[in-house]
Amino acid sequence: MNPLIEADDLVRIYETRRGLFGGASPVRAVDGVSLAVMPGETLGIVGESGSGKSTLGRMLLGIDPARAGEVRFSGSPMPKSGTAEWRALRAKMQLVYQDPLAALDRRLTIATQIGEPLEIHRLVQKEHRAARVAELMAAVGLRPDQAGRFPHELSGGQRQRAVIARALASRPKLLVCDEPVSALDVSIQAQVVNVLRDLQEQNGIAMVFISHDLKVVRNIADRVAVMYLGRIVEEASSDVIFQSPQHPYTSALISSVPVPGKPPEGRMILQGEPPNPADRPSGCAFHPRCPLARDICRTSVPALRQIGSGRTAACHVVAGETASVERLRKRA
Numbered sequence: 001m002n003p004l005i006e007a008d009d010l011v012r013i014y015e016t017r018r019g020l021f022g023g024a025s026p027v028r029a030v031d032g033v034s035l036a037v038m039p040g041e042t043l044g045i046v047g048e049s050g051s052g053k054s055t056l057g058r059m060l061l062g063i064d065p066a067r068a069g070e071v072r073f074s075g076s077p078m079p080k081s082g083t084a085e086w087r088a089l090r091a092k093m094q095l096v097y098q099d100p101l102a103a104l105d106r107r108l109t110i111a112t113q114i115g116e117p118l119e120i121h122r123l124v125q126k127e128h129r130a131a132r133v134a135e136l137m138a139a140v141g142l143r144p145d146q147a148g149r150f151p152h153e154l155s156g157g158q159r160q161r162a163v164i165a166r167a168l169a170s171r172p173k174l175l176v177c178d179e180p181v182s183a184l185d186v187s188i189q190a191q192v193v194n195v196l197r198d199l200q201e202q203n204g205i206a207m208v209f210i211s212h213d214l215k216v217v218r219n220i221a222d223r224v225a226v227m228y229l230g231r232i233v234e235e236a237s238s239d240v241i242f243q244s245p246q247h248p249y250t251s252a253l254i255s256s257v258p259v260p261g262k263p264p265e266g267r268m269i270l271q272g273e274p275p276n277p278a279d280r281p282s283g284c285a286f287h288p289r290c291p292l293a294r295d296i297c298r299t300s301v302p303a304l305r306q307i308g309s310g311r312t313a314a315c316h317v318v319a320g321e322t323a324s325v326e327r328l329r330k331r332a
């Protein structure tokens, strides 16, 4: 099977100004990211705020342009944003983001909005539109009597269900969900995640699920990529990464999530804040916060490399390079 979506060495740089008279200080929001998502697979993307998750999600859909690198959808390069070819492809790749109220038009009923893609992409004949809207509403757990409601007449969870129904209308092959439940009450989050998971399984949709909430990602992702300052630092299947994280950053992220009934002793605490991406630390960008940092980590950027079957990490220590480098130093 070939990947549905692939990214090769993607780079996105924001030029920002430092102070009133300061020069431009480029922020490498996404800095050489490569990934592949198979049809029907869910890739979770985790990392602290500012690690580049949202930028990467938008780049995968062609919404944000790449300074370098390439995105391919079903093996073909992504058409340039705004072209007719890209708009046609966008029906097959949908984005669900954090704020459903911003995604919906307050003046239109949710049934009208769920039906919009059917009309825009001429997906069903007019006489069948209402039936398809009803089917989509049922698929996300909205009641038929809610069809005529306006967004502000629904709860946050119901609004996000409506956004998901609209995203599904064009029968997408890929859903990019960017913090889709972060704005919802905790009690509602699991319900919406379950809706997404069920729909994805039933329809074989591939999903990129971006979240800073590891519990949610664990619940839905087949595979997880961990981002730090614009780069993937570890990637593995969800089970493997949560059971035996290798990169010290992944370990710290995972152990910062309290587990009911498990004492806090032995938890690795993530120290300090992520560094300013416009002023990236030398070597491994995580080294100023890393309890395992060695000399090599301050000077040499670790490559993302295979550290076991189906898993990669960008860390000198877990790749065993420090041992060999130190041995070489001693010999010299």
Ligand SMILES: Nc1ncnc2c1ncn2[C@@H]1O[C@H](COP(=O)(O)OP(=O)(O)OP(=O)(O)O)[C@@H](O)[C@H]1O
Pocket: 014, 015, 016, 027, 028, 029, 047, 048, 049, 050, 051, 052, 053, 054, 055, 056, 212, 277
């Ligand atoms: N439009 C922009 N102009 C300048 N810098 C930006 C812009 N958008 C994002 N950035 C910067 O790019 C980096 C990555 O941001 P991004 O929003 O992709 O990260 P994120 O991991 O999704 O964070 P969050 O969880 O807070 O949304 C951050 O340093 C951010 O400040």
